[in-house]
Amino acid sequence: MALENFIIQLNDHCTQRQIELVTRKITQWQGKIMARFPDQSTVIVTIDSSMRERIEAIPGVELVGGVQIQPQSVRRIRIRQSGIV
Numbered sequence: 001m002a003l004e005n006f007i008i009q010l011n012d013h014c015t016q017r018q019i020e021l022v023t024r025k026i027t028q029w030q031g032k033i034m035a036r037f038p039d040q041s042t043v044i045v046t047i048d049s050s051m052r053e054r055i056e057a058i059p060g061v062e063l064v065g066g067v068q069i070q071p072q073s074v075r076r077i078r079i080r081q082s083g084i085v
Contacts, residue, residue, distance in 0.1 A: 004049040005034065009063035010041035018060045019043070025058060 010019060019041060023033055031047030044067065047055075056064050 002049055003046055005046050005067045007065050007067045008043045010060045011062045014041050014060040022058055
């Protein structure tokens, strides 16, 4: 399958140990942790899309949703030359 970005939301009762279990599983499955927000029990990961069901089966996982992370495009700035020096 293809690599995709997912947001993983854990339920409100998850302990720090359960959050670490999720991140450890992701890295074991060759995924990358892109962002981790421990106070909110939220992790953004990049992992093969076929692993989604395995992530959903981890105890405490409430939501696994696809998310797009794209950098802002760089705007080209044109400078007008004036005759003023």
